[in-house]
Amino acid sequence: MKIKAKIETGEKPITLNLKGRLAWTLLELVKAGESGITPLHNPAPRVSHYVMSLRRKGVAIDTNMQPHGGAFPGEHGVYRLKCAVTIEQVEGRT
Template sequence: MAETSNWGTAPYTLYLPNQTQSYIAVSGRDRWALEALIAAGEKGCTPIDTPGPRWSGYVFNLRRLGVAIETVTEAHDGPFAGTHARYVLRSRVTRSQGQAA
């Protein structure tokens, strides 16, 4: 993931399944999460391996912009056994110089 302390608005190109492109602008923690998902590739991100205070909120916001993100439920052991989410980017997204909508 890109190392930065400036999470201002950045443009991205979103490649849609129908072979068209969309331009989105993302900032703040939503941008941080999108860049983490891009960097993780098929492995995806969990709040355990990529800590962030509101992963579900970031994913919700990105989905509203049209970004396809799969939620995979995984079991974990330990004294507080249960499940957690793994988020996997299913859209092709790149940083762009394009115009954000």
């Protein structure tokens, strides 16, 4: 999968051309809106790594920690976009 996205940074918008899991992660964040995504509901090998990589490219993403129970109780991150993102082009499977 490949996408082209415009990211509003508050200054000058940036255009990102992403592929693979980075493209998937940005699309999932856009689809989730204010609900955000979590590794529990959006399983991927390294969601936190993809989020960090997107941040390094200029995408503003918030993390809120949330407790969870189950066999392995603890906390997990909920990731939410904090900037406007316009998906301009998508190639491949979504």
